[in-house]
Amino acid sequence: MTTPATxxxxxxxxxxxxxxxxxxxxxxxxxxxxxIDEAGTAGFMSRDGIDCRNYGHVLGLPEAREFGAQLLxxxxxxxxxxxxxxxxxxxxxxxxxxxxxxxxxxxxxxPWSRQREVAFLCPVPGYDRHFAICExxxxxMIAVPMTQxxxxxxxxxxxxxxxASVKGIWCMPLYSNPSGAIWSxxxxxxLAAMPTAANDFRLFWDDAYRFHHLTGTRHATPGIIELCEQxxxxxxxxxxxxxxxxxxxxxxxxxxxxxRRNVDWWQRHASIRTIGPDKLNQLRHVxxxxxxxxxxxxxxxxxxLLRPKFDAVVAEFDTLLADVPGVSxxxxxxxxxxSLYAPKGHAxxxxxxxxxxxxxxxxxxxxxPYGRDDEDRHLRIAPSFPSLxxxxxxxRGIALSLRRALEDGAALVAE
Amino acid sequence: MTTPATxxxxxxxxxxxxxxxxxxxxxxxxxxxxxIDEAGTAGFMSRDGIDCRNYGHVLGLPEAREFGAQLLxxxxxxxxxxxxxxxxxxxxxxxxxxxxxxxxxxxxxxPWSRQREVAFLCPVPGYDRHFAICExxxxxMIAVPMTQxxxxxxxxxxxxxxxASVKGIWCMPLYSNPSGAIWSxxxxxxLAAMPTAANDFRLFWDDAYRFHHLTGTRHATPGIIELCEQxxxxxxxxxxxxxxxxxxxxxxxxxxxxxRRNVDWWQRHASIRTIGPDKLNQLRHVxxxxxxxxxxxxxxxxxxLLRPKFDAVVAEFDTLLADVPGVSxxxxxxxxxxSLYAPKGHAxxxxxxxxxxxxxxxxxxxxxPYGRDDEDRHLRIAPSFPSLxxxxxxxRGIALSLRRALEDGAALVAE
Numbered sequence: 001m002t003t004p005a006t007x008x009x010x011x012x013x014x015x016x017x018x019x020x021x022x023x024x025x026x027x028x029x030x031x032x033x034x035x036i037d038e039a040g041t042a043g044f045m046s047r048d049g050i051d052c053r054n055y056g057h058v059l060g061l062p063e064a065r066e067f068g069a070q071l072l073x074x075x076x077x078x079x080x081x082x083x084x085x086x087x088x089x090x091x092x093x094x095x096x097x098x099x100x101x102x103x104x105x106x107x108x109x110x111p112w113s114r115q116r117e118v119a120f121l122c123p124v125p126g127y128d129r130h131f132a133i134c135e136x137x138x139x140x141m142i143a144v145p146m147t148q149x150x151x152x153x154x155x156x157x158x159x160x161x162x163x164a165s166v167k168g169i170w171c172m173p174l175y176s177n178p179s180g181a182i183w184s185x186x187x188x189x190x191l192a193a194m195p196t197a198a199n200d201f202r203l204f205w206d207d208a209y210r211f212h213h214l215t216g217t218r219h220a221t222p223g224i225i226e227l228c229e230q231x232x233x234x235x236x237x238x239x240x241x242x243x244x245x246x247x248x249x250x251x252x253x254x255x256x257x258x259x260r261r262n263v264d265w266w267q268r269h270a271s272i273r274t275i276g277p278d279k280l281n282q283l284r285h286v287x288x289x290x291x292x293x294x295x296x297x298x299x300x301x302x303x304x305l306l307r308p309k310f311d312a313v314v315a316e317f318d319t320l321l322a323d324v325p326g327v328s329x330x331x332x333x334x335x336x337x338x339s340l341y342a343p344k345g346h347a348x349x350x351x352x353x354x355x356x357x358x359x360x361x362x363x364x365x366x367x368x369p370y371g372r373d374d375e376d377r378h379l380r381i382a383p384s385f386p387s388l389x390x391x392x393x394x395x396r397g398i399a400l401s402l403r404r405a406l407e408d409g410a411a412l413v414a415e
Numbered sequence: 416m417t418t419p420a421t422x423x424x425x426x427x428x429x430x431x432x433x434x435x436x437x438x439x440x441x442x443x444x445x446x447x448x449x450x451i452d453e454a455g456t457a458g459f460m461s462r463d464g465i466d467c468r469n470y471g472h473v474l475g476l477p478e479a480r481e482f483g484a485q486l487l488x489x490x491x492x493x494x495x496x497x498x499x500x501x502x503x504x505x506x507x508x509x510x511x512x513x514x515x516x517x518x519x520x521x522x523x524x525x526p527w528s529r530q531r532e533v534a535f536l537c538p539v540p541g542y543d544r545h546f547a548i549c550e551x552x553x554x555x556m557i558a559v560p561m562t563q564x565x566x567x568x569x570x571x572x573x574x575x576x577x578x579a580s581v582k583g584i585w586c587m588p589l590y591s592n593p594s595g596a597i598w599s600x601x602x603x604x605x606l607a608a609m610p611t612a613a614n615d616f617r618l619f620w621d622d623a624y625r626f627h628h629l630t631g632t633r634h635a636t637p638g639i640i641e642l643c644e645q646x647x648x649x650x651x652x653x654x655x656x657x658x659x660x661x662x663x664x665x666x667x668x669x670x671x672x673x674x675r676r677n678v679d680w681w682q683r684h685a686s687i688r689t690i691g692p693d694k695l696n697q698l699r700h701v702x703x704x705x706x707x708x709x710x711x712x713x714x715x716x717x718x719x720l721l722r723p724k725f726d727a728v729v730a731e732f733d734t735l736l737a738d739v740p741g742v743s744x745x746x747x748x749x750x751x752x753x754s755l756y757a758p759k760g761h762a763x764x765x766x767x768x769x770x771x772x773x774x775x776x777x778x779x780x781x782x783x784p785y786g787r788d789d790e791d792r793h794l795r796i797a798p799s800f801p802s803l804x805x806x807x808x809x810x811r812g813i814a815l816s817l818r819r820a821l822e823d824g825a826a827l828v829a830e
Contacts, residue, residue, distance in 0.1 A: 024469065029468040044451055250469055277499070280665060
């Protein structure tokens with residue numbers, strides 16, 4: 001493959017690549033070929049004699065809940081095993097809170113939608129789909145800046161302390177999308193313990209990348225459910241996780257973990273919606289992955305495929321952008337994204353130039369509530385899906401697009 | 416097996432049977448053994464080269480949508496292929512309407528939850544899970560009596576004509592749960608054409624038993640979507656269907672069909688909730704069932720298993736209840752239920768006596784909004800799950816429980 005040295009050379013290559021989403025590559029999906037090829041061997045009868053072909057078990061197959069509990073370091077009674085998407089669980093949890101209120105300990109909690117206003121704290125940059133749920137539900141989003149490794153906790157504590165309309169915060173504690181941040185123990189303890197004006201405040205804890213390490217160090221964050229319990233806020237945390245980027249992105253199993261009271265709350269509302277999840281898929285997954293060790297063994301293979309791609313992107317940026325003032329990027333130790341910061345006012349233009357060259361990136365600003373990156377600096381890079389050659393070229397293309405955006409800007413200023 | 420002649424004899428048999436829900440039997444689920452045993456042969460690559468293992472396609476796999484279109488006699492563009500449950504689709508459609516309003520043609524429609532009051536018409540007896548959704552969402556339910564073969568359309572038309580808070584009606588046009596009714600063309604045409612005070616009125620059309628015939632006659636009802644369109648109400652009908660009682664009750668595929676504008680409306684809101692359904696399960700289903708003919712071939716096998724059970728129940732009732740004044744039951748030509756009417760004030764007591772004898776029935780009143788059968792007459796009998804021997808004995812037990820309830824009542828009167 002030719003190595004373009006300028007944006008125009010890159011453009012002439014006529015690339016056709018969509019890097020807008022954090023999708024696993026076909027090679028990663030091939031790692032779980034047995035889950036498809038040998039699907040028949042899992043059968044349909046669960047360990048406990050449950051016929052997984054029939055209705056029922058709205059909280060999930062018992063062994064799938066136990067598997068989730070092992071992954072999330074909680075009791076099986078605290079886990080819901082559900083369908084193919086943790087996004088659905090987050091959406092539905094927020095919808096249930098809006099329509100019915102959250103689980104009540106002492107007094108009843110009114111439905112959020114009947115309260116005057118509902119606001120959520122959104123550490124930025126963050127996950128666009130979290131923000132889309134809030135926007136759709138009319139929940140006001142308050143951006144909170146990320147410091148080096150976690151949201152600015154002084155800002156968070158100040159916001160939740162006096163304003164009862166602040167009902168929750170989006171959290172991605174490990175390898176945050178898209179900053180790759182690993183939240184510190186202190187941060188997490190403060191989130192568990194902080195006084196909130198709203199007595200129905202919730203941490204929406206998206207543990208999407210819990211096992212998605214990119215280095216030999218398996219980072220881990222403290223158990224939020226236990227910390228909340230210790231701090232006297234047993235029902236504060238709703239933890240979400242998924243096997244989408246472990247086995248099959250279109251057909252995994254998602255988990256919700258929380259206090260037993262919150263699991264009861266979930267059951268009360270989910271059982272109006274469904275007679276039960278696809279237990280056959282849950283059975284297949286449990287029999288295929290077996291246990292946490294089985295999952296971690298598989299994740300090491302993902303890492304072997306992903307790491308070179310992340311390294312390649314960073315290497316291209318090192319080569320082409322190290323000398324550009326105001327440009328920076330992170331070297332994530334896990335997760336699915338790299339954040340690239342352009343000089344102020346140049347992110348949108350970079351994305352547009354890349355698109356002109358046939359390379360689709362996540363829209364600039366997507367990692368901010370309402371799509372508004374006021375500084376127009378942030379770009380979310382998703383290296384997972386393309387081949388190593390493609391992603392190397394794409395990273396080069398992104399760097400060249402950014403340089404061209406800066407040249408255009410400089411030319412305008414000079415005029 | 417002993418044939419009990421009295422309630423006390425039945426009770427001494429110590430039956431342990433749950434007939435409360437309309438579940439397929441293991442033998443019915445065995446009909447689709449190949450869907451599990453040979454799951455691997457379906458692979459993961461769709462006809463169009465879509466990798467079903469990855470994210471995307473929020474409206475479903477194209478060939479699954481086409482398959483649904485063939486089943487429902489509409490265009491594929493009018494069909495959403497989703498997860499394992501049509502109940503979820505009905506729930507979510509109502510939630511979307513409450514939170515966001517329905518699809519707008521000319522003017523915008525306000526979210527139902529922001530309108531003064533929302534009411535739904537509920538033909539009774541009806542499906543308890545429909546009513547549970549309404550109750551959870553705070554939608555006022557207005558019971559409308561069923562005449563011989565359809566809801567009392569004079570009552571329906573009168574209710575929708577002047578009251579703009581009436582936003583919809585639950586419809587099960589073919590082999591209604593639990594009455595087995597087959598709605599007439601006239602009724603369906605009136606539903607499509609009737610003027611409604613609410614310009615965002617919707618027919619929630621649960622076509623659950625479209626292929627679930629119990630006789631040699633494959634009854635069919637007119638296409639509601641086309642009729643609505645012809646009547647100038649193109650967006651009025653939301654049609655729901657599912658393969659749960661075709662293949663696997665816990666792992667089928669559900670469909671939503673409607674106008675293209677309603678499909679767009681669905682996509683707009685569903686894409687906030689999910690990145691896509693489990694396309695692998697959709698692919699397995701399409702490759703296993705192939706086409707409508709394949710499905711109908713399979714349904715004939717279901718019929719062969721189900722018909723004797725329904726016949727046995729009716730035969731027991733004929734034997735034991737024909738001489739009891741005020742008792743009646745239907746002989747359904749399809750679907751999953753038999754309705755048994757006790758004399759006024761005796762349904763609850765019959766259910767309690769059956770429970771005392773170890774036979775769990777659907778709670779009396781369940782087929783009515785808020786669980787209130789004011790006459791306390793209706794019993795929903797679900798013959799599908801037990802074996803033929805069991806269901807024969809259970810039907811006998813129900814009849815004997817009913818007779819005992821009447822004797823107790825007569826004794827009370829005599830005292």
